[in-house]
Amino acid sequence: MKIAVYGKGGIGKSTTSCNISAALAKRGKKVLQIGCDPKHDSTFTLTGFLIPTIIDTLKEKDYHYENVWPEDVIYQGYGGVNCVEAGGPPAGAGCGGYVVGETVKLLKELNAFDEYDIILFDVLGDVVCGGFAAPLNYADYCLIVTDNGFDALFAANRIAASVREKARTHPLRLAGLIGNRTNKRDLIDKYTSAVPMPVLEVLPLIDDIRISRVKGKTIFEMAEKAPHLQPVCDYYLNIADQILARPEGVVPQDAPDRELFNLLSDFYLNPPTVPQPQGELLMV
Numbered sequence: 001m002k003i004a005v006y007g008k009g010g011i012g013k014s015t016t017s018c019n020i021s022a023a024l025a026k027r028g029k030k031v032l033q034i035g036c037d038p039k040h041d042s043t044f045t046l047t048g049f050l051i052p053t054i055i056d057t058l059k060e061k062d063y064h065y066e067n068v069w070p071e072d073v074i075y076q077g078y079g080g081v082n083c084v085e086a087g088g089p090p091a092g093a094g095c096g097g098y099v100v101g102e103t104v105k106l107l108k109e110l111n112a113f114d115e116y117d118i119i120l121f122d123v124l125g126d127v128v129c130g131g132f133a134a135p136l137n138y139a140d141y142c143l144i145v146t147d148n149g150f151d152a153l154f155a156a157n158r159i160a161a162s163v164r165e166k167a168r169t170h171p172l173r174l175a176g177l178i179g180n181r182t183n184k185r186d187l188i189d190k191y192t193s194a195v196p197m198p199v200l201e202v203l204p205l206i207d208d209i210r211i212s213r214v215k216g217k218t219i220f221e222m223a224e225k226a227p228h229l230q231p232v233c234d235y236y237l238n239i240a241d242q243i244l245a246r247p248e249g250v251v252p253q254d255a256p257d258r259e260l261f262n263l264l265s266d267f268y269l270n271p272p273t274v275p276q277p278q279g280e281l282l283m284v
């Protein structure tokens with residue numbers, strides 16, 4: 001099964017991806033995570049360091065694919081999750097989609113593309129141009145990471161539009177949204193009432209997750225020495241279990257930009273009224 005994880009930049013996509021990968025590995029699956037962000041830090045939480053990218057390795061070998069070995073580009077991370085970083089085109093030149101294509105081509109040449117139970121692409125999601133939508137060509141499911149805010153849901157809607165477009169020619173489904181770093185989900189609910197799609201999980205803001213990222217560890221690794229973190233792991237195990245159940249998912253009917261803008265801004269301009277507690281009756 002191949003999964004593409006998208007979401008607005010800075011939303012915690014890579015941390016979420018790494019913890020889902022670790023959760024899938026905990027469920028006994030052979031997992032490969034492919035970072036598709038020029039920042040090439042997608043897998044840092046799994047490996048604890050910035051691994052060399054496919055593009056850098058190919059450049060070093062003068063694009064002689066036959067001289068690249070699996071150990072040059074595939075690194076082992078926590079829980080046995082294998083990790084690859086596609087890398088990015090040179091700044092100001094080249095196409096992110098080309099980089100993803102080259103990565104898949106090389107993995108196929110190394111006979112590594114079909115040997116995993118799960119391949120998870122972690123993709124930059126602000127711009128869903130043809131290039132950055134490329135991983136959707138290989139995916140069975142898309143997952144979108146969002147928070148409870150306007151910008152992330154606006155990006156989510158653009159990603160949903162890309163899924164709808166790709167689903168015309170590929171057996172691709174949107175598995176659903178993952179709410180991240182939010183104690184509230186009212187705007188997420190407002191969005192999904194207009195654009196129906198499953199919400200797989202909503203994670204509150206948990207400082208231990210942020211700390212684990214900085215330390216280059218998944219929350220599962222941290223929980224080995226801090227068992228009180230097990231309930232945090234359970235969020236990711238829940239997502240992993242839903243993925244492994246091969247959800248039906250949806251082909252989303254994204255909202256037109258203007259309609260979405262009105263819907264989301266109306267939420268801020270006319271916040272839902274919270275019922276006030278009844279005042280105590282004054283007995284005289």
Ligand code: SF4
Nearest residue numbers: 095096097129130131
């Ligand atoms: S398709 Fe996207 S990634 Fe490729 S060059 Fe155009 S903007 Fe960049």
